[in-house]
Amino acid sequence: MLLNSPEGAYSLPGQKEQKTAIIVIDDFGNNARGTQEIMELPFQVTVAVMPFMPHTVNDAKRAHAAGHDVIVHMPMEALSGKKHWLGPGAITTELTDEEIRRRVHAAIDNVPYAVGMNNHMGSKATVDPRVMRNVLQACKERGLFFLDSHTNYRSVVAKIAGEVNVPSLENHIFLDDIHTRSAIQKQFMLMREHLLRHNVCIAIGHVGTAGKITASVLKEHMEKMSEEQIVFKRLSEFLKPVNKTMSNL
Numbered sequence: 639m640l641l642n643s644p645e646g647a648y649s650l651p652g653q654k655e656q657k658t659a660i661i662v663i664d665d666f667g668n669n670a671r672g673t674q675e676i677m678e679l680p681f682q683v684t685v686a687v688m689p690f691m692p693h694t695v696n697d698a699k700r701a702h703a704a705g706h707d708v709i710v711h712m713p714m715e716a717l718s719g720k721k722h723w724l725g726p727g728a729i730t731t732e733l734t735d736e737e738i739r740r741r742v743h744a745a746i747d748n749v750p751y752a753v754g755m756n757n758h759m760g761s762k763a764t765v766d767p768r769v770m771r772n773v774l775q776a777c778k779e780r781g782l783f784f785l786d787s788h789t790n791y792r793s794v795v796a797k798i799a800g801e802v803n804v805p806s807l808e809n810h811i812f813l814d815d816i817h818t819r820s821a822i823q824k825q826f827m828l829m830r831e832h833l834l835r836h837n838v839c840i841a842i843g844h845v846g847t848a849g850k851i852t853a854s855v856l857k858e859h860m861e862k863m864s865e866e867q868i869v870f871k872r873l874s875e876f877l878k879p880v881n882k883t884m885s886n887l
């Protein structure tokens with residue numbers, strides 16, 4: 639059954655399917671709570687850094703030096719909330735095509751070592767085909783993949799990414815929407831359950847209010863899950879061509 643899943647291409651018949659977990663941590667760039675702890679994790683994660691923040695460049699350099707992936711955490715318009723909450727250089731739906739592309743390029747220029755992009759908020763922007771076509775086209779020009787944080791189930795990212803020919807993925811689980819240790823623990827149980835049925839699970843957590851709790855639960859569960867032969871990968875590692883993975887088996 640697992641071989642029929644979208645991730646089945648990563649397995650060979652007769653081989654025990656490798657279970658891959660990918661952890662993405664959002665909202666770097668502000669030296670928010672948990673930053674230090676995530677940087678020092680003994681496992682590699684993907685670090686999403688907001689552009690044009692006081693610690694953007696420093697956080698991206700630190701993450702890269704620690705062996706983590708760096709991606710741009712692009713502020714994008716939400717259905718609710720004030721636009722100025724989004725932060726500088728945000729993508730909003732009233733911008734022209736040219737301005738959207740200019741802002742995406744400027745954000746990529748501002749985050750050293752970025753190999754991909756995901757959306758900060760974005761429940762309005764990610765359902766707008768014109769906006770996403772421009773965002774994804776700019777990503778393509780810079781060789782970046784796009785991870786849809788899936789803040790709106792009507793997101794057009796996968797469809798438009800297919801048309802523009804940009805590698806795209808979406809996350810399966812949010813780890814810390816509720817900021818308590820027990821709630822975050824529960825999300826890790828959901829991750830394990832997801833991996834019983836699928837070969838890959840992408841989960842998103844955050845630095846910020848609950849950042850230190852997220853980091854400590856993360857460390858504990860990553861250790862346990864590694865003992866259970868679940869492999870943690872960075873997004874760029876996971877997106878390497880299938881043939882390379884197959885030749886390693």
Ligand SMILES: [Zn+2]
Pocket residue numbers: 664665711757758759
């Ligand atoms: Zn965010």
